[in-house]
Amino acid sequence: MKMVILPKESLPEFIGHLCPFGELHVPVKVSEKSYAFGRVNDLSDIELNYTRTILPLKKYVFKPVDVMFNFCAATGYETTVEETDAKRVIFGVHPCDIHGLKILDLVFGGKYVDGYYSARRNKAAIVGMDCIPDEFCFCRSTGTDFVDTGFDLFLSDIGASYLVRVGTSLGDDMIRAADSLLREVQEQDRQAYKRRSTQRRESFQTEVQLQELPEIMDLEYDSEVWRRVGDKCLSCGTCSMVCPTCYCYAVFDELDLAGGSGRRQRRWDSCLFKDYALVAGGHNFRPDRDSRIKNRYFHKQRGFVSQHGRPSCVGCGRCKVYCLVGIDIVEVIKELRSEIRV
Ligand code: SF4
Numbered sequence: 001m002k003m004v005i006l007p008k009e010s011l012p013e014f015i016g017h018l019c020p021f022g023e024l025h026v027p028v029k030v031s032e033k034s035y036a037f038g039r040v041n042d043l044s045d046i047e048l049n050y051t052r053t054i055l056p057l058k059k060y061v062f063k064p065v066d067v068m069f070n071f072c073a074a075t076g077y078e079t080t081v082e083e084t085d086a087k088r089v090i091f092g093v094h095p096c097d098i099h100g101l102k103i104l105d106l107v108f109g110g111k112y113v114d115g116y117y118s119a120r121r122n123k124a125a126i127v128g129m130d131c132i133p134d135e136f137c138f139c140r141s142t143g144t145d146f147v148d149t150g151f152d153l154f155l156s157d158i159g160a161s162y163l164v165r166v167g168t169s170l171g172d173d174m175i176r177a178a179d180s181l182l183r184e185v186q187e188q189d190r191q192a193y194k195r196r197s198t199q200r201r202e203s204f205q206t207e208v209q210l211q212e213l214p215e216i217m218d219l220e221y222d223s224e225v226w227r228r229v230g231d232k233c234l235s236c237g238t239c240s241m242v243c244p245t246c247y248c249y250a251v252f253d254e255l256d257l258a259g260g261s262g263r264r265q266r267r268w269d270s271c272l273f274k275d276y277a278l279v280a281g282g283h284n285f286r287p288d289r290d291s292r293i294k295n296r297y298f299h300k301q302r303g304f305v306s307q308h309g310r311p312s313c314v315g316c317g318r319c320k321v322y323c324l325v326g327i328d329i330v331e332v333i334k335e336l337r338s339e340i341r342v
């Protein structure tokens with residue numbers, strides 16, 4: 001993989017060179033401890049040392065509310081797939097969120113391609129950046145603390161400079177545009193990169209064993225753990241909204257007041273909502289909170305493994321940080337494991 005060195009003092013100018021490749025979106029601070037990806041007028045507002053954004057990248061490629069098509073009694077249907085947003089460069093994306101996007105690619109870009117998703121995905125350039133984990137991160141346990149694909153460029157902090165990995169031909173175009181700011185990698189840079197990798201590895205405070213978890217979940221299908229967690233859960237759906245890999249949506253029609261026209265839309269849904277599994281005739285096949293939260297864990301750690309060969313959790317910690325009652329995915333998994341003393 002091609003690598004180059006970017007001195008830190010050249011970062012603002014380097015970011016400026018990215019602007020012709022698309023609308024720049026960066027991590028910014030939105031409150032004392034909260035961050036979001038968004039646009040800035042002043043590059044000094046970029047928050048490079050952010051922990052995690054409230055919403056992950058899915059907000060760009062799988063929008064919270066999205067118009068699928070417009071309809072009109074007089075003129076018929078009109079798809080909106082082509083009317084997607086402008087090209088974007090999303091700068092400063094952490095490895096776990098890049099993995100989150102790769103999981104969405106499997107879902108929306110697999111056997112059945114979702115045109116709305118892929119139209120936006122194809123217009124999103126990803127510039128990744130490494131990070132130091134906090135107490136909520138467990139991406140080392142999920143194997144998502146490092147990326148070798150899924151980005152156009154990836155910047156690793158090696159002290160006075162960034163080591164920049166080039167992941168795609170678009171990334172190569174980007175570094176060519178900023179050629180005068182970059183230099184070749186030297187031996188001292190390689191050593192600094194190795195030291196940084198070790199420091200990062202040693203910074204993880206939270207770990208959980210995920211080996212054999214699908215089998216353990218099958219064995220613990222009727223565990224008391226689900227009842228205990230279900231008793232606490234508020235069914236608010238926050239964990240699904242902030243999760244980089246939750247992708248359920250509901251489809252609904254919005255009619256204009258005159259009734260002759262309107263639009264079909266989809267919006268993020270959550271399997272934690274009480275009416276998520278409500279079907280025609282009034283039957284709800286997951287009527288209680290225990291079964292709904294169990295379903296979420298089974299889908300991520302069991303069903304997704306059967307279907308795609310990997311769990312759909314990237315260890316970002318958002319569901320714990322934002323859960324109003326402090327339900328902690330790591331603790332739930334540890335409790336399940338302890339029930340069969342693995
Ligand atoms: S955020 Fe917490 S309380 Fe809300 S649905 Fe998820 S687990 Fe339940």
Ligand code: SF4
Pocket residue numbers: 239242243244245246300312313314315316317318319320329
């Ligand atoms: S389940 Fe929780 S920790 Fe895992 S990816 Fe989703 S929000 Fe992050």
